[in-house]
Amino acid sequence: MKIQDIQAIKLLLASPKKIAIIPHRGPDGDAMGSTLALYHFLLKNNHQPTVIAPNDFPDFLAWLPGSETVRIFEKDTENCTTILQESELIFTLDFNALHRVGEMEHTLAKLTAPFIMIDHHQKPDDYAAYTYSDTSFGSTCEMIYNFILFLDKKEDLDKTIATCIYTGILTDSGSFRFPKTTGNTHRIVAELIDLGAENTEIPVLLFDNSSYSRLQLLGRALQNMKVFEEHKTSYTSLTQNELDSFNYVKGDTEGIVNYGLSIKGIIFTAIFIENKDEKIIKISFRSQDGFDVNQFARDHFNGGGHINAAGGKSEVSMEETLKKFEDLVTKLKI
Ligand code: 5GP
Numbered sequence: 001m002k003i004q005d006i007q008a009i010k011l012l013l014a015s016p017k018k019i020a021i022i023p024h025r026g027p028d029g030d031a032m033g034s035t036l037a038l039y040h041f042l043l044k045n046n047h048q049p050t051v052i053a054p055n056d057f058p059d060f061l062a063w064l065p066g067s068e069t070v071r072i073f074e075k076d077t078e079n080c081t082t083i084l085q086e087s088e089l090i091f092t093l094d095f096n097a098l099h100r101v102g103e104m105e106h107t108l109a110k111l112t113a114p115f116i117m118i119d120h121h122q123k124p125d126d127y128a129a130y131t132y133s134d135t136s137f138g139s140t141c142e143m144i145y146n147f148i149l150f151l152d153k154k155e156d157l158d159k160t161i162a163t164c165i166y167t168g169i170l171t172d173s174g175s176f177r178f179p180k181t182t183g184n185t186h187r188i189v190a191e192l193i194d195l196g197a198e199n200t201e202i203p204v205l206l207f208d209n210s211s212y213s214r215l216q217l218l219g220r221a222l223q224n225m226k227v228f229e230e231h232k233t234s235y236t237s238l239t240q241n242e243l244d245s246f247n248y249v250k251g252d253t254e255g256i257v258n259y260g261l262s263i264k265g266i267i268f269t270a271i272f273i274e275n276k277d278e279k280i281i282k283i284s285f286r287s288q289d290g291f292d293v294n295q296f297a298r299d300h301f302n303g304g305g306h307i308n309a310a311g312g313k314s315e316v317s318m319e320e321t322l323k324k325f326e327d328l329v330t331k332l333k334i
């Protein structure tokens with residue numbers, strides 16, 4: 001982050017302020033971890049922060065400290081709009097283009113308070129007065145840790161903040177496995193554990209709290225998987241009917257996409273999930289090595305993300321979407 005920006009932000013935070021903190025739509029562990037870590041940090045510094053999520057977060061994140069204070073724009077639009085209009089500073093975390101907040105974009109676009117973006121995705125838009133954007137980081141949470149240090153507030157780090165930061169680093173790094181996990185990531189994680197982050201308990205809360213029906217849904221997704229060995233690609237799909245028949249709740253499909261990469265020789269995978277309410281097929285892409293799924297998602301499925309993890313959507317039927325994907329895959333030279 002630029003020295004001038006750090007100085008300017010220090011000045012902004014020198015007096016108590018009403019501050020809105022916003023994660024992207026469909027908030028994940030990194031989005032919720034980073035917004036809540038910043039929330040606790042700002043609270044400690046006598047500000048009045050509010051986390052406003054565009055839509056609800058999954059149950060497996062509901063144990064995060066402070067999650068009970070999070071406002072959901074989609075459910076409580078009027079109050080959230082008032083809070084946003086009264087905010088003197090707006091943080092947007094874990095995304096870098098305003099359309100990533102869905103309907104809330106129209107409200108955000110009209111605000112006059114300065115924005116601070118902290119994010120690790122590619123190609124940031126230019127909406128923030130202060131931008132801390134760096135694609136070399138595996139998570140926004142790792143950047144929040146640095147941000148607190150930039151502000152010379154290391155002594156404010158405590159068990160609560162450490163727990164939130166640990167969660168985002170853990171989830172966005174695929175449990176410390178993805179390539180952007182560095183020695184420095186581990187040094188930060190070591191410090192978070194020393195501060196009290198429960199490193200054996202947190203993964204249980206996040207990953208081992210499954211319902212029986214969720215495990216059965218995973219089984220269905222694995223059965224639906226198709227493999228294109230020649231093109232080093234696999235994919236799977238879940239229709240709304242399949243989700244319904246396994247009593248789907250938000251968060252149940254989290255992480256399923258990664259199984260497609262666990263097949264020997266596969267370096268590109270995708271999961272297509274039907275959402276009848278939104279009339280879309282939501283897609284997650286994952287890759288390893290140099291195959292750029294961010295570019296693939298941008299080029300073909302109205303999406304984006306990172307080189308090895310991206311998302312997108314399709315507004316045609318599941319059948320047509322899968323046909324389009326298969327046609328693209330058979331032309332791929334990976
Ligand atoms: P996931 O597959 O876990 O939903 O998302 C993987 C990554 O891609 C995340 O970093 C997420 O922010 C990004 N992403 C997911 N969906 C979209 C999308 O529709 N548009 C863009 N630009 N990024 C997305």
Ligand code: MN
Pocket residue numbers: 030031094120138139140172
């Ligand atoms: Mn992230």
